[in-house]
Amino acid sequence: MSLFDSWRESFQEQLLNPAIAGTLKAASLNEDLKTWTTSLTAAVVESCRLQPWTAAAKGHLLDASPKPGQEYLNIDVMAFAPQTASFRWAFPVAVFELENSKTDTRIAYSRWKVLCVRASLRVVFAFRRDWESSRKTVDTVCGEVIGGMSIADRTNIDGETMIIVGNRGDGDSFPWGYFKCWRLDANLGRFNKIW
Numbered sequence: 705m706s707l708f709d710s711w712r713e714s715f716q717e718q719l720l721n722p723a724i725a726g727t728l729k730a731a732s733l734n735e736d737l738k739t740w741t742t743s744l745t746a747a748v749v750e751s752c753r754l755q756p757w758t759a760a761a762k763g764h765l766l767d768a769s770p771k772p773g774q775e776y777l778n779i780d781v782m783a784f785a786p787q788t789a790s791f792r793w794a795f796p797v798a799v800f801e802l803e804n805s806k807t808d809t810r811i812a813y814s815r816w817k818v819l820c821v822r823a824s825l826r827v828v829f830a831f832r833r834d835w836e837s838s839r840k841t842v843d844t845v846c847g848e849v850i851g852g853m854s855i856a857d858r859t860n861i862d863g864e865t866m867i868i869v870g871n872r873g874d875g876d877s878f879p880w881g882y883f884k885c886w887r888l889d890a891n892l893g894r895f896n897k898i899w
Contacts, residue, residue, distance in 0.1 A: 705739065705766050705875050706864060707797070707798070707824050707825050707863075707864060708825055708827075708864045708866060708887070710894060711751060711752070711755060711798065711825060711832070712885075712894035713834075714750075714751035714752075714755060715747065715748065715751040717751070717754065717877065718746075718747040718748075718750050718751045718754075719747060719878075719879035719883075720795045720879065721747075721750075724743055724746055724747045724750075725879065726745065726880060727739065727743040728740065728872070728879075728880040729742040729852060729876075729879075731743055731884070732831075732870060732871065732872050732873055732878075732882055733873070734829075734871055735833065735872065737804035738804070738832060739832055739845065740804060740870070741802050741804045741899055744802050744829060745761050745762065745763065745764070745781060745802055745861055746763075747801070748765075748781050748800050749759070749761050749764045749781060749813045749841075751895075752772070752781065752783040755783070755785075756786060756822075757783040757784055757785055757786070757797055757798065758783065758784050758786070759782065760775060761775065761777055761779070761780060761781040761784040762780070766782075766784075766840035771880070775843065776796075776812060776867065777816070777821065778817075779796075779799045779800070779801065779817070779821065780800055780801050780896050781798075781799070781801075782796045782798075782800075783796055783797055783798040783799070783800075784796055784797060784807065785797040786896060788871075794860065795822045795823065796821065796822075796823045796827065797824050798823055798824065798825035799818050799821045799823045799825070799826050799827070799828070800818075800826075800827045800828075800829065801814035801815075801817060801818055801827070801828045801831060802829045803823075803828060803829055803830050803831075804830075804831055805830075808840075808841050808844040808848075809848075811828065811845050812845045812848040812849050813869070814828045814830075815828050815845050815847050815849045818865070819849070819861065819865065823863060824863040824864065825864050825866075826864070826865045826866070827865075827866045827867075827868060828841065828845075828868070829853065829867075829868050829869070829870065830867065830868075830869045830870070831869070831871065832869050832870075832871050833872060834870055834871055834872070835871060835872060835884065837871075838869040838871060838884060841869065842867055842886050842895050845867065845895075846893075846894055848896075850888065850893050850894070851893065853893075854873070855893075858890050858893055859870070859891060860888055860890075861888070861890045862889075865886075865887070865888035865890070866885055866886065866887055866888070867885070867886045867895055868883055868884070868885045868886075869883070869884050869885075869886075870882055871881050871883075871884075880893050884897060884899065885898050886898065887897050887898070
């Protein structure tokens with residue numbers, strides 16, 4: 705099982721948690737992106753803890769490092785494996801950007817930002833009203849960020865790089881149908897939809 709697949713199980717478990725699910729579903733349906741981001745941050749942080757990683761995010765203090773904080777390097781959620789606790793300046797195992805901007809340029813910036821961080825798992829979340837907009841956003845982000853890289857730089861991207869797009873969903877089916885995921889194929893320079 706890949707690192708992403710393991711984390712994904714924990715993330716989906718959090719999406720079924722009534723304390724998170726109700727708020728996140730309502731925020732999606734109402735396009736209340738501030739609440740959507742806050743609730744999604746809680747789900748991502750808790751899913752990281754189930755790995756078991758420690759995580760820092762806005763509203764979620766991490767005090768195990770030499771510099772306690774809620775966000776490091778201006779990354780929305782940064783997770784560390786437990787075995788790195790003895791190393792004062794450890795590299796993160798995973799980084800997550802939760803982008804609620806309606807502009808593709810801002811999402812492309814978040815994609816570029818996580819690619820600049822040394823981590824085994826990089827995930828960018830975005831929100832779009834419908835799936836057609838989601839596909840266009842993923843294509844735009846891929847073209848701007850991945851398409852702008854040299855082949856050598858692109859094929860040297862290690863770890864897993866994902867884009868997860870949430871939308872307004874289909875009524876009572878939450879969380880099924882509210883999120884879709886694309887994985888970067890660095891060799892081909894494109895994102896492939898995986899769920």
